[in-house]
Amino acid sequence: MAIEILSKTRVGCADGGYYHRCKHFSKSTGTDMIFGLYLPSCHGSSTSTKEQQPTPILFWLSGLTCDDTNFANKAGSRAFNRAEKENIAIVMPDTSPRGENVANVDSYDLGIGAGFYIDATVEPYKANYSMYSYITKELPALLENEFDKLGSCGLKAITGHSMGGHGALTIALKNQNEWLSVSAFSPICNPTKVPWGEKAFTAYFGSVECGKAHDATCLLTEPTVYDEILIDQGTADEFLENQLSTDIFSKHATKVGQNVTINMRDGFDHSYHFIAAFIEDHVQFHGSKLRAKLEKLQSK
Numbered sequence: 001m002a003i004e005i006l007s008k009t010r011v012g013c014a015d016g017g018y019y020h021r022c023k024h025f026s027k028s029t030g031t032d033m034i035f036g037l038y039l040p041s042c043h044g045s046s047t048s049t050k051e052q053q054p055t056p057i058l059f060w061l062s063g064l065t066c067d068d069t070n071f072a073n074k075a076g077s078r079a080f081n082r083a084e085k086e087n088i089a090i091v092m093p094d095t096s097p098r099g100e101n102v103a104n105v106d107s108y109d110l111g112i113g114a115g116f117y118i119d120a121t122v123e124p125y126k127a128n129y130s131m132y133s134y135i136t137k138e139l140p141a142l143l144e145n146e147f148d149k150l151g152s153c154g155l156k157a158i159t160g161h162s163m164g165g166h167g168a169l170t171i172a173l174k175n176q177n178e179w180l181s182v183s184a185f186s187p188i189c190n191p192t193k194v195p196w197g198e199k200a201f202t203a204y205f206g207s208v209e210c211g212k213a214h215d216a217t218c219l220l221t222e223p224t225v226y227d228e229i230l231i232d233q234g235t236a237d238e239f240l241e242n243q244l245s246t247d248i249f250s251k252h253a254t255k256v257g258q259n260v261t262i263n264m265r266d267g268f269d270h271s272y273h274f275i276a277a278f279i280e281d282h283v284q285f286h287g288s289k290l291r292a293k294l295e296k297l298q299s300k
């Protein structure tokens with residue numbers, strides 16, 4: 001097996017699924033990577049008459065300063081309980097490569113913990129910072145191969161928080177044949193126009209201009225395959241005004257004819273308390289679409 005299971009524990013309820021932490025060598029980043037994985041109890045259980053169908057999967061992309069554990073520890077029980085009801089898995093990748101030889105700076109918004117879900121093109125980041133390839137190609141293939149076709153047949157959805165919300169939106173917009181649905185919590189909607197994105201794109205690409213290829217507002221030029229993009233945003237978010245550009249994205253979506261639901265949640269900030277409060281809605285949002293697609297596949 002290309003994956004080492006570091007830990008595996010039952011979570012949620014007596015007959016629920018299992019939360020794993022998995023380690024593997026990544027060709028994309030040139031480093032070991034660790035990801036979290038919730039597998040619902042239905043995963044791998046065979047149906048007697050038909051060929052085993054893949055379990056659908058929701059990708060969760062975390063934000064700045066996070067690793068593979070923040071989501072599981074701070075929003076996990078609610079997310080996993082809902083995923084169990086929806087019969088879907090959740091994968092929680094790390095936010096960057098890590099290790100002694102990985103380029104880094106003493107800053108929470110660049111380098112380790114701040115991979116921005118792009119493939120860096122300039123030194124010193126180019127060697128390892130390939131989170132875009134990792135999330136879009138390597139990790140889905142690994143999950144399919146190592147976990148009974150997990151997420152195959154287009155049974156993949158994507159969501160995330162802040163930098164991870166930016167990752168979810170941009171990855172879904174750039175790969176519309178690969179993902180069934182997309183949502184985000186407090187996403188960085190227009191990174192080329194705000195300090196977090198300007199700093200990251202200058203370091204990783206050598207210019208903010210190059211970052212337009214990874215900017216959700218720039219990428220949204222026409223209605224997409226997604227009938228609805230779901231966004232939740234706290235009104236008391238300390239980063240709302242200077243970093244997130246929710247209103248710009250919303251107006252832009254209306255202009256190009258893309259349906260976006262933006263729930264402004266009164267009093268919530270940028271923390272995982274906010275995510276925990278609404279994660280079940282997002283898991284259900286994706287779960288209903290993933291299950292509908294699975295039913296369609298099964299009826300063929």
Ligand SMILES: N[C@@H](CCC(=O)N[C@@H](CS)C(=O)NCC(=O)O)C(=O)O
Binds near residue numbers: 063161162
């Ligand atoms: N005040 C934060 C700024 C970064 C931040 O708010 N990170 C968000 C994502 S952009 C987060 O989820 N942090 C980890 C956590 O709350 O567990 C810090 O310096 O740690």
